[in-house]
Amino acid sequence: MKRIGIALAFVFALAFAGGDQLVVAYQGGAVTLDPHLRNETTTLSWQHHIFETPFFYDREGKVVPVLAVSIENTDPNTWILKVREGVKFHDGTPMTAEDVAFSILRAATHPKSQMKAYVGKVASAKALDAYTVEIKTKVPDPLLPAHLDHAAVIPKAYFEKVGEEGFQKRPIGTGPYKFVDWLNADHLTLERFEDYWGPKPDFAKVVLKNIPQGATRVAGLLSGEIDIAEKVLPQDFARVERSGRATVKQTPGVRIIYVAMDYWREYGSEGLPEGAKNPFLDPAARKAVYMAIDEEAIVKKIMGGAATVAQQFLAPVHEGYSPKIKRFPYDPEGARKILEDLGYGDRNGDGWLELPTQDGKRVPFELRIDAPNDRYLNDAQIAQAMASMLRKIGIKAEVNAVPKKVFFPNMTKGHFTLYIAGWGSMDSINTMLSMFHSKDPEGLYGRFNRQRYHNPEVDALIEKAASTFDPSERDALLQQAMEIAMVQDVAYIPLHYENVIAGVAKGIEFSPRPDEYLHAFEAKKP
């Protein structure tokens, strides 16, 4: 009897250890396997197992060649791309310049392509010979190589044979894993591609799953059903570590959570009492709010340590990160004093600071903090904590936390005085153009500069950087712009970078990437 038990246990151990299978749980699921349709992190994460791109970011934020071997520009609008030789698609056909050109063009021009934000400037792409592609852009794009990280390469001949719908059902790429089976937005089963050009991944079979609830992902990780769980919630860290079956891995991410403040209306700002003057046109008042926020406490208590206190808008991995910029220290008394000195002191003695109104009266300094409640890790809680902190210095703050689909349109329309949101991009030029450059009527610049920060000096520096091909010169320009915007103007209040978190079962080597993509092929057996 006992012996049977041992034998059974052995069999089970084998079956469960699975040896060659890796199960990864994500917070969402890919909604399509067409690599050019949907630009969203989880969808792309799943697709990256099947498809590869000419270039991609490495973990240090550097752009590295993947399916390309080199690229150079012969003039500002022309690029010559050398394609890697000896790469095969999953159906065994060799990848050529023809496929690469076709794919780049499809990503750039397909009516439903969401990759145009990256490769939309491409005017043409054609194969010069079997391994050379010539790319022409409509306007100069110094960052084209980086932007090709969103142009997944697909086999032209196969695609034309099976058509778009057929391709979406049975996709083929050059990636380390081959498509086996999937249920849209639920799971994707993959098998190792034995003819892969690069180092082959350690696991022969991979299952990617969508498990939306954080607690459920952890349960699966601890019961052994799941090997890697994305976005383990901070409150479960201790439990995971204690279990002895898994461990939590964290990497500081590139997504910053920030506070933006109305920069354009003197009166009529929508998060203040009716008729009250908007104090935030003055950088001193913005700095006061900055100083009133105990970011260490937010990171420790609300984020459970799963975030890194931000010193500035860009993260250290970004181009344009200036080591000179540091946080204004937490100082609630100092913050209150600044506001009192600006004339917003509490004159009626009710404890709340006051704002003058257009008709010469004074009203309590009430402030609505807008925030999404389903977009960032603990977003609404961060807003609530910030409200508590502002109440401590005499600002009667309250929170309006709503779903992202209500939040973002409202912010874009300017229905706010102060809001909390996040921004994550590897591309600093994009960040500066979208968030710091003043808005222009055509919507080319400052698209997410919803608070309408504007400084001509900063604009000029950003524009210059955006057309500079030399990387170190570009970096210096961006740093200079950032120093003006963050220190002198207090354009935004940086809160923290969300850490990228994964729970990893014992016996697997894996750590998350700063760009939030989660790739099973980066997991190793020890």
Next chain:
Amino acid sequence: MPKKLPWFPILVLLAFVLAAVFAPYLAPHDPMQGDLMISQMPPAWVPGGEAVYPLGTDEQGRDVLSILLFGLRVSLAVGFAAVLLSVAIGTPLGLLAGYAGGRLGELIMRLADIQLAVPTFLVALVVLALTGGGSVLKLILVIGVVGWANYARLVRGAVLSEKEREYVLAAEALGMSRGRIMFRHILPNVLSVILVQMSVDVPRVILLEATLSFLGVGVSIETPAIGLMIQRGLDYIYSGVWWTTVLPGLVLATLVLATNLIGDWMRDAFDPRRRAT
């Protein structure tokens, strides 16, 4: 004869109503103001708990008891107000359809059919989700409006059977106006049907509100509400914080249980069919 009054559930419901009404005086703390330094403190009787926070605190360091007291307001307000709104819309339409009949009556009933072609839960969910979640008032409006069809059908059915009764025929013979007959004579006689349906709907709507809030399309996150608290508690059940899911659920279930028991009694007392047997 109906059984004696169900005292126990009545007292429980009364206690909940009083707690909700006097929540601002009863709640030991501000339900919205948290203190991160004391977040997730267990209830007082558990080691680590403190008597100042009898039922512990949530992840924001807010007092669970205070949230529950204010949360009862949301549950009760939505439960009763939404059902009353359904009655207020459905009853006149049902009276009209039943008494006046004809094309108009036909149209009203077809509309009710279409409304009932999709479950009310789904309609409320879709409307709230697409309009970006809501407030207590919005929940009352949406749930209330969506619930009219049932009342219209019930009332119409009851009117049809009352219409042929002698007192109506007599009133008609006396030359009374239709509106007067409808509201003065028929309505009081179909009231029992409405009351019985309301007794089923109030607990159902209380649960519906909690479910919608749980799914993230109900009241806004800043509102102290029971369904929301459970939703947020769900993320913490593996980390040993059970009180933010178990306690609000118990309160909700007790509230619904009490209203259901009272409803059962009302069905026995008012249902004409049962009275007869």
Next chain:
Amino acid sequence: MLRYLLVRTAQTVFAVFVVATLIFLGLQLTGDPMENLAPPDMSQAQVEELRKAYGLDRPVYVQYLRFMGHLAQGDLGISFLSGEPALGLILERFPTTLKLVLAALLLAVFFGLPMGVAAAIRADTLADRTLRFLSVLGISAPTFWIGIMLILIFSVNLGWLPSSGLSSWKHYLMPAFTLSLYRIALFLRMVRSTMLDVLNQDFIRTARAKGLAERVVVYKHALRNALIPFITVAGLQFGHLMAGAVVTEKIFAIPGMNRLALDALYADDRPVIIAFIIVVAVLFAVVNLVVDLLYAIIDPRVRYA
């Protein structure tokens, strides 16, 4: 009979078109789907191209006519998110929900029916009162909370049952029970009250007077009659479960069609939302029809002309 079927089908088709129109128009009032669909880093011009690709640049009436035209051919549109036919996405997940719902319904009948009969034949005894109280408890417990409590007990504390997915019979236990609890209580209550009604009727008294065994009276005569309203209720509950398992599918991470619809709602994937509601409306109509037909088969007095 055939005529009856045709009329009912026509009514259903009409209702579906009205429902579809209402949702379509309702969706127009809820803002621009592009605000959620387009990734934030696309430029305004690129978003406009995307809008054009989905036909959202046309005037509303053109969009409506195209939508209705496609609907008439059974085409419910292409998902904004995945670029695949919306109906296909739902049908792909339909079997999962169906399996879960059938398991729940089976549980509900298995427990609810005998408990209802037991309560009825022991009316007003302690056993009856206990069962009735339990049934009120059953309809009072919030489904989502019960699901969480089950996970808390059986997954977190005891570690007996898996908390997500539907890949083995063990996975079915908690979600199916969560879904069935309300129905067990409902069936118990309704079987009890109809049984009591029937047991009080003359033909039962006659049967008893004839000296038939109590068991025969209860099971052959009374239960048979009580089953008719039961089938109606069970049928309607099937429809409600199919379209109402959203909370259970969410809590237990089950890839059913309700969760797809919920995700579509969160993401504003309108074609999928519309398709789901139409599928539900059709399902309801079919369930109602089947229930009515069953009614006629079981109760020979009912005839559809």
